[in-house]
Amino acid sequence: MTGKFTMKKFVQDLEIIENRDLNAFHYLLTLQSPIKLPEILPGQFAEVLADNSQATFLRRPLSIHDVNYRKNTITFFVKCIGPATIRLRDMRKGDFINVMYPLGNTFSLETEDPVLLIGGGCGVAPLLYLAKYLNNKSKIVSILIGARTESDFAELKEYEQNGSLFLITEDGSKGEKGLVTEHPIFKNIKQFKQIYCCGPEPMMKAVAAIAKKNNIECEVSLENTMACGIGACLCCVTDTIEGHKCVCTEGPVFNIKQLKWQI
Ligand SMILES: Cc1cc2nc3c(=O)[nH]c(=O)nc-3n(C[C@H](O)[C@H](O)[C@H](O)COP(=O)(O)OP(=O)(O)OC[C@H]3O[C@@H](n4cnc5c(N)ncnc54)[C@H](O)[C@@H]3O)c2cc1C
Numbered sequence: 500m501t502g503k504f505t506m507k508k509f510v511q512d513l514e515i516i517e518n519r520d521l522n523a524f525h526y527l528l529t530l531q532s533p534i535k536l537p538e539i540l541p542g543q544f545a546e547v548l549a550d551n552s553q554a555t556f557l558r559r560p561l562s563i564h565d566v567n568y569r570k571n572t573i574t575f576f577v578k579c580i581g582p583a584t585i586r587l588r589d590m591r592k593g594d595f596i597n598v599m600y601p602l603g604n605t606f607s608l609e610t611e612d613p614v615l616l617i618g619g620g621c622g623v624a625p626l627l628y629l630a631k632y633l634n635n636k637s638k639i640v641s642i643l644i645g646a647r648t649e650s651d652f653a654e655l656k657e658y659e660q661n662g663s664l665f666l667i668t669e670d671g672s673k674g675e676k677g678l679v680t681e682h683p684i685f686k687n688i689k690q691f692k693q694i695y696c697c698g699p700e701p702m703m704k705a706v707a708a709i710a711k712k713n714n715i716e717c718e719v720s721l722e723n724t725m726a727c728g729i730g731a732c733l734c735c736v737t738d739t740i741e742g743h744k745c746v747c748t749e750g751p752v753f754n755i756k757q758l759k760w761q762i
């Protein structure tokens with residue numbers, strides 16, 4: 500089962516200690532807390548305030564991409580798509596960003612292995628921290644990342660250090676050619692006891708269908724549009740077998756058996 504978390508939330512001004520472009524669309528934003536970080540687990544996210552302009556007065560949800568307890572830092576992997584993510588990219592070392600965290604539940608962390616982590620596009624964001632966590636617990640970890648083209652990939656060494664890495668691109672410029680679910684690893688998918696997946700919904704549904712058919716436990720991290728992030732506005736609900744649930748408080752991670760997906 501996905502991990503439920505009702506731990507204390509923090510709203511803090513965190514200092515940017517690094518804001519680094521990875522490629523044309525993606526950047527890594529690392530923020531430092533002035534005090535000891537609370538426990539943050541893989542799958543959780545933060546609500547980040549880009550600034551107080553009219554276009555971005557609502558916080559934006561970003562997955563926890565990495566945590567360094569020694570340095571008290573949290574890193575986000577961000578894709579520029581609109582005003583908030585562009586504004587955050589333009590902020591510099593020494594600037595402060597107001598962040599509410601840690602929010603949401605976690606991936607199942609007590610799991611049988613081998614496990615397969617599947618990320619598509621920006622959906623890789625929560626998977627690095629998950630891979631590190633599971634690797635540290637001596638689980639056998641495989642990671643499959645799909646992208647449109649080679650230049651969309653980033654931090655491949657980091658993933659390689661925490662599992663067996665498999666790549667696929669739509670144009671065949673790196674790794675296998677095709678969509679994520681066309682990777683040869685799916686020919687031997689029954690070897691895996693657990694799949695964790697994050698990416699565009701059609702990709703997650705295609706992975707979920709394969710997991711269901713092969714009777715493999717599968718968790719997906721949903722990226723429904725959010726506003727409050729704390730269960731107050733109901734804008735992020737998803738339909739489950741137990742009724743409508745807020746993705747921000749009951750998710751973002753769901754076992755596919757909970758979701759009413761037509762797969
Ligand atoms: C739990 C969760 C975790 C997330 N983690 C990350 C992350 O780690 N890194 C990252 O880059 N992004 C992540 N996202 C998506 C991120 O929140 C949005 O990209 C961001 O809010 C866009 O803000 P913006 O002002 O730049 O663009 P906006 O102007 O808000 O959006 C630009 C366009 O993208 C669409 N859009 C906005 N949010 C979403 C969404 N959630 N899903 C699909 N389309 C959307 C809008 O409808 C609009 O068309 C996450 C979302 C959720 C719910």
Ligand code: FES
Nearest residue numbers: 726728730733747
């Ligand atoms: S974002 Fe407001 S209830 Fe989930």
